[in-house]
Amino acid sequence: MYAPQLGITNGEWQNGYGTPSDGQDTNNKNQPVRKLTKDAKQLIIYFSRSGSTELLAGMIEEKTSADILEVVVKNPYPGVYQKTLERANLERENNNYPELNMQLPDLSQYDTIFLGYQIWAMHLSHPMNSFLTTFGQLLSGKRIAPFMSEGGYGQGDSVQQIQEILCEQGASQNTFTQALVVDGNKVDRSKLQVAQWIAKINK
Ligand SMILES: Cc1cc2nc3c(=O)[nH]c(=O)nc-3n(C[C@H](O)[C@H](O)[C@H](O)COP(=O)(O)O)c2cc1C
Helix, strand or coil, X not given: CCCCCCCCCHHHHHHHCCCCCCCCCCCCCCCXXXXXXXXXCEEEEECCCCCHHHHHHHHHHHHHCCEEEECCECCCCCCCHHHHHHHHHHHHHCCCCCCECCCCCCCCCCCEEEEEEEEECCEECHHHHHHHHHHHXXXXXXXXXXXXXXXXXXXXXXXXXXXXXXXXXXXXCCEECCCEEEECCCHHHCHHHHHHHHHHHCC
């Protein structure tokens, strides 16, 4: 897995500023992750540009045996950070979030949806914004467990945004767990934090 933030010091990392990606949102060597079974009651839905959130999603999958589904955009974000930043700024200014290239399965078997994303400009990253805007209504009645990786500045208003978008899309009767927030360069050292979070929300 390509996750360039891992193993670097805070000084080198600069809060994620400059982090490259593989230019295919983690998928230049593999197909987007999509594991759907008949019996799972929990589903992880996540997006990752540079691999840190994907790693977190994998750790949650390992601990819960949840099904897992990667959010895929039609036009992946550039590998060069500055280019991604410019695109993201334009998208936000124009309220023009990315088009998706994915199908959502029937969600009726799931009671909990783990929603994984990263913080961009202290908000929900744009692919997750698109996901919720496109499919939000289908999350009605689900328990939402938000998890994210970020550059050290915390969760911003992302959870509130999820609640607002779901509401705008007509989803109702959602409940929310506490969010899991991990620095993007420390995801590989967050096993205990992940385990404690899962134990708490799944007790
Ligand atoms: C366009 C862009 C904007 C970002 N803005 C923020 C921010 O406002 N606050 C923050 O803490 N991190 C910010 N980051 C850092 C990412 O949240 C962090 O690197 C995250 O771990 C990336 O997750 P990923 O590897 O799954 O893509 C930003 C990253 C990008 C690419």
